[in-house]
Amino acid sequence: MEQKSRAMVLKNFNSPLELQEFPLVPPAPGEILVSIESSGICGSDLYMWKGRDPRTPLPIILGHEGVGRIESLDHGRKDVLGRPLHAGDRVIWDRGVPCLKCYYCQIKKQPSLCTARKIYGINLSSAETPHLRGGYADLIYLFPETKLIKLNDGLPPEIFSAAACSGATAAHTIELAHVRPGDTVVVLGAGSLGLFAIRMALDRGAAQVVAVDIGKSLHKLEMAGQFGAGHTLIYDETSLEERTAFVRNITGGRGADLVIEASGAAKSVEEGVHYLSRGGKLLLPGAAVPVGEVKFPIYESVVSKNVTIQGVWVSDTSHLYQAVAHVEKHADLYRKMVTAVFPLEKANEAFQFLLNEKAIKVVLKPE
Ligand SMILES: [Zn+2]
Ligand SMILES: [Zn+2]
Known part of the structure; x- marks a missing residue:
């Protein structure tokens, strides 16, 4: 094994890694x-790079969607299914390591709400030994409490990367959505989070999915179609009235049972309430950094319709497990979602590629 590891380090916000x-x-x-x-x-790596995520310490090695092979571990270590782990095994791990001691871990039993949750590539600085706590590197040190899942060696590692974050967060969203067979689901934003949500909602029995995104992201809407969205709407080529009328038309005038806001834009959150049927639910996994305020008529849009607005904060190990199982089941779809692979040292070019809206999921690979 090499005695050094390369890493791409964020030292100053908005500056190249x-x-x-x-x-x-x-x-x-x-x-x-x-x-x-x-x-x-x-x-969210792009938001952290811009300094918009309040959790980010400097310097930091970003990257919370890692897949890799074990170099070394203590004897007797097992994955979350009790399978023995050995050096050389391909694994994915829960990006969050909850404390298991706080009120939210012990009493609420919601480790994703842990107030002392350590998160690889998000709130662990590379200034502290052993430095390598993020995915944009050759190697990473995982805390003893980290939950790992052994992966199927027959599939390419890059198709699992998104399961670690957007896949797990989508699984959390779908769990909170209580999707029922026959439901109509509107998904706002067809990036990786939205695509996972589309396929998972359909797997749970949703009858139809409408995906909405901007014209610049037409490739995402095309992918949404491949993931099973029967209808796609281009946000900037239609009016809100046209879009909500479309959803009412395909639901017998009722509106959507579920709306999943997966773009993170405040105006998209605002838009979400307009699609809902009476008794519907708006889920918000997208806005993972401060995005400002929203405005909608509380009586007309929420109270008098018995509507639920549900925040969705990150995920726990059960959601990662679901996301991994889901990717294994739909491996061919998730292969398509990885639209570009860059070598580790080209991380800055990869950022620009993503910022230009040309991609869906971009992964870095050390070589
Ligand atoms: Zn805790
Ligand atoms: Zn993420």
């Missing part, structure tokens, strides 16, 4: 050293 080498230190007892095979670039 810098290639840096870190010396390897022996893993602490119980820690697992993993050689990264594929690291997804999440939309």
